[in-house]
Amino acid sequence: xxxxxxxxxxxxxxxxxxAVCAGALAVTLSACGGSEEPEVETNGVDELAPEEMERxxxxxxxxxxxxxxxxTVITGDSSYxxxxxxxxxxxxGEVSAGGATFEVLRVGEDLYIKADAAFWESGGIPEELxxxxxxxxxxxxVRVAPExxxxxxLSGFTDKxxxxxxxLTLEGDRAVDEEHGExxxxxxxxxxxxxxxxxxxxxxxxxxxYPLRIERGGEAGELTMDDWGEEFSLNAPPEDDVVDYGDEMxxxxx
Numbered sequence: 001x002x003x004x005x006x007x008x009x010x011x012x013x014x015x016x017x018x019a020v021c022a023g024a025l026a027v028t029l030s031a032c033g034g035s036e037e038p039e040v041e042t043n044g045v046d047e048l049a050p051e052e053m054e055r056x057x058x059x060x061x062x063x064x065x066x067x068x069x070x071x072t073v074i075t076g077d078s079s080y081x082x083x084x085x086x087x088x089x090x091x092x093g094e095v096s097a098g099g100a101t102f103e104v105l106r107v108g109e110d111l112y113i114k115a116d117a118a119f120w121e122s123g124g125i126p127e128e129l130x131x132x133x134x135x136x137x138x139x140x141x142v143r144v145a146p147e148x149x150x151x152x153x154l155s156g157f158t159d160k161x162x163x164x165x166x167x168l169t170l171e172g173d174r175a176v177d178e179e180h181g182e183x184x185x186x187x188x189x190x191x192x193x194x195x196x197x198x199x200x201x202x203x204x205x206x207x208x209x210y211p212l213r214i215e216r217g218g219e220a221g222e223l224t225m226d227d228w229g230e231e232f233s234l235n236a237p238p239e240d241d242v243v244d245y246g247d248e249m250x251x252x253x254x
Contacts, residue, residue: 042205046189050174054191057203057211061164064210064228069093069163071223073216082223084157085232091158092234105141106158107236111151112141114237141237143244171198171217180205183212184226193217 045053061067070083081101084093090106102115117138144151156162172194181188181202188202199217204210210228 042187043207043209045203045209046176046180046205050176050191053176053189053203053209054170054174054201056209057191057201058164058168060208060210060228061168061225062161064208066227066230066232067160067164067225068227068230069167069223069225071221073167073221073223075220079221080157082157085227086158086160086163087232087234088160090234091160092232093157095157104154104157105237106155107234109146110236111144111146111155111158112237112242113144113154114139114141137243141242143242145244167214167216167223168201168211169199170201183224186212188212 045056048056066085066087068083068085071081073080073082078097081096082093084091084095084104089108092105093103094101095104100115100119102113102119105112105114115137120137144154170191170193175192175195177190177192179190181190183202183204187205189205190200190202192198192200194217196215197217200215201211202213204212208228211225213222213224215222
């Protein structure tokens with residue numbers, strides 16, 4: 001072995017060690033001597049006034065084509081549990097109220113609800129259909145006519161703009177929590193109205209400043225919002241699975 005072999009071997013080992021550290025640095029700074037976490041670059045909304053921060057979040061929500069909304073909404077004596085996907089042309093998902101759960105689907109102007117027999121037996125069946133056994137509606141889509149008084153209420157669960165306009169609202173003087181939060185790994189900044197009594201909104205500090213969580217004032221519910229801008233399927237059910245309100249359906253089913 002030549003006298004230079006140990007030196008060459010040492011250089012090779014150092015070169016390998018340097019390459020390993022360089023590769024690891026791209027993943028984390030906790031190895032190879034670095035112990036500090038890199039600073040995360042935000043979208044800048046944390047540098048805005050609270051009112052402007054809220055405005056930017058509402059604008060981002062209005063401009064998004066789709067969103068998934070889940071959580072609880074309390075209005076008066078009624079409490080609703082929602083898990084719906086909303087788009088500009090309609091929405092689909094589940095709504096729970098009064099211990100009953102049903103699926104709501106709107107494609108354009110066509111609105112449907114779907115539930116099991118237990119739902120219809122609990123009083124969900126329309127007055128026009130009370131002569132029909134609930135089993136005949138079990139698992140089928142019931143088309144809700146636009147002139148039906150229930151249409152406006154039920155379609156509201158699938159109307160993106162209506163829901164967000166009503167939910168993304170704070171009351172009272174706005175203020176920002178100095179401590180940043182985190183939702184599903186995304187850093188957020190919290191805007192509060194009236195110290196939280198008027199509601200609170202968690203806004204994403206990464207990418208588009210979407211609202212990711214809303215706490216409604218007066219303890220009127222809490223909802224999360226995610227999957228902003230993600231496409232989802234929105235198709236009318238097969239006609240064979242659809243029944244209509246009124247005498248026509250009663251005649252067909254008897």
